[in-house]
Amino acid sequence: EAGVAQSPRYKIIEKRQSVAFWCNPISGHATLYWYQQILGQGPKLLIQFQNNGVVDDSQLPKDRFSAERLKGVDSTLKIQPAKLEDSAVYLCASSPSGGGGDTQYFGPGTRLTVL
């Protein structure tokens, strides 16, 4: 079974530029998550989708971050404009149904450096 795919793996941009990340979840998984992991910290949820609907985006900085999940499969996360403090690893995860005991499976992440 293929895992969660993410691209690109690394991205370096200047502040105020825009950037987009792509995620392809495990086939058949209804729930998709985007996490931000700042160096030295645990991951923090940015947004959660159930199929193509948003379940939780309470910690997404909506003035600069946006995300969509078209057709309930692939997802993109965009930052526009980027700030220095956005430097982090962006992790995508998916789970079968989003239930309490569900296991979330993570992709390799995209490491973003904002200069």
Next chain:
Amino acid sequence: AQSVAQPEDQVNVAEGNPLTVKCTYSVSGNPYLFWYVQYPNRGLQFLLKYITGDNLVKGSYGFEAEFNKSQTSFHLKKPSALVSDSALYFCAVRDMNNQGGKLIFGQGTELSVKP
């Protein structure tokens, strides 16, 4: 608020010795608890979870964890450490008060196993 704490930033163990990585949690209601491992430049890999049932949970790569309700702990253990176990370990709890049931992660514990 739901939370987890990993009191040790780093744990050092000699190869062949038993290892313990500590985790305590604070939740309202029954906890759903998870352990993940992160190798350099890679995403999080699922090790094991506690949902209900036996307090001793067995997982991948010989790891196990003991759920202790009275001490609100979920420590990760392995009887005999390998050098290849050296990595960053995260404990997480499912926030079931949140609509999406997001994972809340600890700060992580760096495990170093020396030959």
